[in-house]
Amino acid sequence: MPGSNIPVHKQFDLLINSFLSDKVGIAPHFLTPALSAGLQQHVLQLQQDDMMTAAGIGNDEIKDGTQKMRTDKIYWLDKSHGNTFEKQFLQQAEDFIEHLNMACYAGINDYEFHYAVYEEGSFYKRHKDQFKTDSNRKYSLITYLNDNWLQTDGGQLDVYREETVQHILPHAQTAVFFRSDETEHEVTPANRSRMSISGWLKRV
Ligand code: OGA
Ligand code: MN
Numbered sequence: 720m721p722g723s724n725i726p727v728h729k730q731f732d733l734l735i736n737s738f739l740s741d742k743v744g745i746a747p748h749f750l751t752p753a754l755s756a757g758l759q760q761h762v763l764q765l766q767q768d769d770m771m772t773a774a775g776i777g778n779d780e781i782k783d784g785t786q787k788m789r790t791d792k793i794y795w796l797d798k799s800h801g802n803t804f805e806k807q808f809l810q811q812a813e814d815f816i817e818h819l820n821m822a823c824y825a826g827i828n829d830y831e832f833h834y835a836v837y838e839e840g841s842f843y844k845r846h847k848d849q850f851k852t853d854s855n856r857k858y859s860l861i862t863y864l865n866d867n868w869l870q871t872d873g874g875q876l877d878v879y880r881e882e883t884v885q886h887i888l889p890h891a892q893t894a895v896f897f898r899s900d901e902t903e904h905e906v907t908p909a910n911r912s913r914m915s916i917s918g919w920l921k922r923v
Contacts, residue, residue, distance in 0.1 A: 727751075727811065730894070731818040738896050739823075743878050743885060749862060749894030754811075757804035759864040759891070762834050762914045765794050771836055789843035791906075793833040796916070808832070808916065812860070816920055819858075825920070827857060832918030837874055841913070843906040845879065848899035848919060856899040856919040863889035864914040874909030878902060889913055 730746040738744025750758070765771055771792035798806050812830060819825045837843075848859045861876065868874070868888050876887040876895060879902075887895060897904075899919060906913075 727814070728818065731815050732822075734815070734894055734896050735819060735822055742880075742897060742902065743887075744894075744896035745887070746894045746896075747890070748892050750808075750811075750864075750892040752892065754804060754807055755864055755891045758808060758834075758916065759866075759914060761802055761804050762794075762836060762864065765834065766792075766836060770794055771834070774835070788846065789906075790841040791835045791837045791843060793835050793917075796832045796834065808862075812918060815860070819920070825857065826922050827920040829855070829921040829923045830918060831921065832860075832916055835915045835917050837906060837909040837913040837915075839911055840908055841906075842908040845877075845903055845905040847901065847903055854900065855921040855923050857922055858896060858920040859899045859902070860894060860896050860918045860920060862894045862916045862918075864891055864916070865889050866891050868913075872910050872913075873907050874911075874913040875907045876904060877907055878904045889915055 727749075730749045734744040734746040734749065736744075737746070771794050774789050774791050774793045796805050796809055798809055809832065812832060816827045816830060820827055849856045868890050870888065874889055876889065878885040878887065878897070
């Protein structure tokens with residue numbers, strides 16, 4: 720597959736440089752095919768074992784509970800779970816943070832990541848990732864695990880720009896990176912099961 724042999728630090732540079740020039744960084748081969756496949760298998764297993772739970776909303780939730788903001792299911796990653804792929808992903812995230820701190824003096828000293836599954840019909844309405852009463856989340860890093868995603872599969876990441884909306888398909892191996900405090904975005908309803916890892920780089 721083209722690009723799959725690109726060293727990971729080149730993908731880090733690509734993600735950071737496209738973020739700096741365009742506010743939304745994209746690296747199409749952030750994950751190797753092997754890591755993407757391993758993580759995908761892990762999510763499927765977690766789903767089968769009924770380990771994925773309905774996502775709550777942070778303290779920015781609209782108080783009227785009649786209208787759901789999001790309908791995905793999540794599972795928080797932790798090295799202590801002992802899964803090889805999970806550990807490998809978190810190690811790569813730590814390497815990326817080190818790279819980001821060196822390149823941009825970002826001062827990131829904490830992180831959190833969860834798997835997300837959007838079953839058919841699931842969505843996450845327009846929002847920002849930084850909670851009003853908690854400004855620790857500085858950057859959002861989303862990584863996708865879906866092979867052969869088509870436009871007709873829905874489940875796009877829509878990023879609201881000044882005048883336009885940018886549509887990003889959740890292709891396997893791809894990472895997207897943006898500021899958590901200012902970038903408004905949403906996940907449009909998925910027409911097939913959609914898997915990803917959402918994460919935040921924090922200064923605490
Ligand atoms: C989130 C989110 C976007 C995506 O988890 O906060 O906005 O494309 N995810 O999965
Ligand atoms: Mn978000």
